[in-house]
Amino acid sequence: MDTLKKAVVIGGGIAGVQAASRLSGMDVTLITEEEYLPYYRMRIGEILRGSDPSSLLIHPAEWYEEKGIKIVRGAVSEIDTAEKNVHVSAPDSSDLRIPYDSLIIATGSRARTLSLPGGRKESHVLRTLSDALSLRKALLSADSFAVIGGGLLGLELAAEAAESFHIPVSVIECADHLLPRQLDAASSEVIEKALNAKGVEVITSGNAESADDDFLYLSGGRKVSASVLAFSAGVCPAKEIAESAGIKTGRGIIVDRHLRTSAPDVYAAGDAAELDGKTFGLAVHAREMGSTAAMSVMGCGEDYIPSEPSALLKIAGLDVASFGVPEGDARVESGGERRRTIFVKDGIVRGAVLINDKAFMASAKAMIGKRI
Ligand SMILES: Cc1cc2nc3c(=O)[nH]c(=O)nc-3n(C[C@H](O)[C@H](O)[C@H](O)COP(=O)(O)OP(=O)(O)OC[C@H]3O[C@@H](n4cnc5c(N)ncnc54)[C@H](O)[C@@H]3O)c2cc1C
Incomplete structure (x- = not known):
């Protein structure tokens, strides 16, 4: 009987969970150094109000069992790209070596x-x-x-x-x-x-x-x-374990459009990855890259084209939406607390910032990259 190929994912954030959930027909291990099962990082502000940590979990423990995803708790301290295994220091101080056929590094960022x-x-x-x-x-x-x-x-x-x-x-x-x-x-x-x-x-x-x-x-x-x-002074991509394994890094772990790193069968996704000289730092890209990396591992990857960045926030009672990048001339329309700013460069809409202007969100998003 054929044994399944082993895919190992380092990091239980959005990119890691997305990658693990998309890998099929493989023996999948997800390694997470955090004390909790993967959770919605974007919602941790709710904890300040007293929410229960369990309300933030992306999936209950049974979901991983049903999907056949093995969860290993511990921090990966070393990647051996020649022998194709990773070294995990578990919380109980035991050490593990986990072999892989394909590895996805989704170690995210750390707060600066x-x-x-x-x-x-x-x-x-x-x-x-x-x-x-x-x-x-x-x-x-x-x-x-x-x-x-x-x-x-x-x-x-x-x-x-x-x-x-x-x-x-x-x-x-x-x-x-x-x-x-x-x-x-x-x-x-x-x-x-x-x-x-x-x-x-x-x-x-x-x-x-x-x-x-x-x-x-x-x-x-x-x-x-x-x-x-x-x-709250920004983040740094967590690239150290890749760097010490000799994988090419810049600000993050350098990947090509299939999210391949410089080491054979090693991919990177999410905040930790650097593509075309850019790191991302947004959930939407982490999720997309998680999927693309999984597809590349399974041999059906397509070129990754990042979607335009966007952020939707509630700040002090105001709905703030930001799409694209605020580059070029700012064209502003406002009335009361509603404010719409469209950024135009060389005749192309590069970004939009809306304050209390929910009705215009879909149009603003659709305008990005279009000639005005
Ligand atoms: C409070 C907050 C609010 C946010 N709000 C928004 C928002 O509104 N919109 C938006 O787009 N983005 C937002 N973000 C950013 C978004 O959460 C990140 O872009 C996203 O989480 C990146 O996902 P990731 O999977 O790449 O990395 P992460 O979510 O950082 O996950 C990486 C995981 O890998 C683990 N790890 C790292 N190194 C190792 C190791 N050696 N061994 C084992 N595990 C390891 C880390 O502990 C972590 O659990 C917010 C972030 C925060 C903190």
């Missing part, structure tokens, strides 16, 4: 932090379910909260904390307006006002210089109350 002088003992990030539980615990007894980073995630976090914990919250952004990658200054002002109304103080052009256990000190001499401090 800054190392600040000043002797502060504790700071937080929001990347994993465990991070969210530990941040909630700290916020329950906090008397102030500061978030470094005024990007999408930082703002969501600040608004959530102000609403759920009723403590003074500050956001410190080094650019001269919030969401510098998505918005023009005027649109970001609409968001700033909504955040102020929820009790969030916004400090732009702010540079954190040091922190002790009570305050964050900014350049220019300003200090901000921060009995709890969180960093």
Whole structure:
């Protein structure tokens, strides 16, 4: 009897689970270093409000059993591309070697932090379910909260904390307006006002210089109350295990359009992968790449064409939607709290940002890449 080919997936995030679920006719192992079964990472903010971690699981344990996907808990510490196996350090300190015929690396990203002088003992990030539980615990007894980073995630976090914990919250952004990658200054002002109304103080052009256990000190001499401090300062692709296996990396793990890395039978997908000099950092691409990598493993892969980036968020009661990239001239239409900004470059619509303009979302999405 023929034995099934072995596919191993490293990382139980969106890309890893998608890849594992699409692999068929193979012996599939999904390795995850996290304490929980794969969960919806985008929803971990709900933990701050007291939601039960089990409500965030993508699938119950039985689903993996029914699909024949073996879950192995532990961190992959080494990939041996010559012998075609991975080395896993399990939580009980036992070590395993798992052989593969095909390997998909879907290790995602890690939150970036800054190392600040000043002797502060504790700071937080929001990347994993465990991070969210530990941040909630700290916020329950906090008397102030500061978030470094005024990007999408930082703002969501600040608004959530102000609403759920009723403590003074500050956001410190080094650019001269919030969401510098998505918005023009005027649109970001609409968001700033909504955040102020929820009790969030916004400090732009702010540079954190040091922190002790009570305050964050900014350049220019300003200090901000921060009995709890969180960093929301971007992410770095988790490429280390690929790098030390000699697989070609840049900012992430370099892949071609079939998501093949430089090592034979090794693929990469999701936040960890770099394609055409770009890393992604969005759930939609992680899911798409998970599928494409699985198809490539099964020999029926097609070229991966990333869909246009988009983000839908609720920030301080405002519906914010961003499509494409905010490049080129900004054409703005607004009325009250509704604001529509379309970015046009060389006559082509490159991006759109909508605030409280849900009715226009489908049209905005369809416009991206089209000549205006
Ligand atoms: C709070 C929050 C909100 C977000 N909101 C949005 C949103 O609204 N829209 C959007 O598009 N995106 C959003 N994102 C980003 C989105 O979640 C990511 O783009 C997506 O999770 C990437 O999926 P991934 O599978 O590539 O990686 P990840 O989800 O990061 O999963 C990678 C997994 O691999 C594990 N791993 C890493 N190294 C190893 C190892 N050596 N051994 C074993 N396991 C390992 C990690 O622990 C992790 O569990 C949000 C992210 C966060 C944190």
